[in-house]
Amino acid sequence: MVLAEELKNYTKSAHAALEGRMIPAIKSIRTGGDYTRLLRLFYGYYAALETKIAPQVCDKLPDFEARRKAQSILSDMAAIDGGSVAATTLCNTLPDITSYPQALGAMYVLEGSTLGGQIISNMIRQRLQEAGGALSFFEGYGEQTAAMWQRFKLLLEDDFSETEKAALLYAANDTFVSFQKWIAAHDAR
Numbered sequence: 001m002v003l004a005e006e007l008k009n010y011t012k013s014a015h016a017a018l019e020g021r022m023i024p025a026i027k028s029i030r031t032g033g034d035y036t037r038l039l040r041l042f043y044g045y046y047a048a049l050e051t052k053i054a055p056q057v058c059d060k061l062p063d064f065e066a067r068r069k070a071q072s073i074l075s076d077m078a079a080i081d082g083g084s085v086a087a088t089t090l091c092n093t094l095p096d097i098t099s100y101p102q103a104l105g106a107m108y109v110l111e112g113s114t115l116g117g118q119i120i121s122n123m124i125r126q127r128l129q130e131a132g133g134a135l136s137f138f139e140g141y142g143e144q145t146a147a148m149w150q151r152f153k154l155l156l157e158d159d160f161s162e163t164e165k166a167a168l169l170y171a172a173n174d175t176f177v178s179f180q181k182w183i184a185a186h187d188a189r
């Protein structure tokens, strides 16, 4: 089985669990404050994780900077909050990422989230009109989303040893699991 398929299978139940947790959180959004709280949860995890991934991929992934998403979360928070971005706690229970394969496993999760993001942004738009101009994070790469995903998956076609593959798979699953724990610990709803 090719690595991209293996990753999808290996993380299927972790994805389903996260999705099951997120859908009620999104459905309960009524106000700008509710949306800001959701963005803050994503920021606390994505910003910390991207910082941890960066040193492992900087010489291998020329478009890493273009794929970073924390800044767009901050812009959306500023847009919905009228400019004030309250101090946000950063997650410090992150997956172990000290190698390129581990970093790629974590990136698989962050990049794949742009696919679900297309659904999430529609759900939020329906519930909160004022979020219309503050959806850059969940809209991901917009019309480029499928192309960016295909390009990311090419990185998974490199030659990895069995040990590297195992580390990559584990890091991906751990990224889902630790994100879910982070949400569970901080989502007051």
Ligand code: HEM
Pocket: 004, 007, 008, 015, 018, 019, 022, 023, 026, 108, 109, 110, 111, 112, 113, 114, 115, 116, 117, 119, 120, 179
């Ligand atoms: C309400 C929440 C979510 C929904 C409804 C959702 C839905 C989806 C859907 C429909 C796909 C498949 C898209 C396709 O094959 O074209 C997908 C893929 C994916 N999603 Fe989600 N998602 C959600 C949240 C998330 C989150 C929060 C993350 C990560 C932080 C995530 C990570 C992924 C990954 C990694 C894939 C790629 C799976 C693969 O094909 O290998 N999703 N999601």
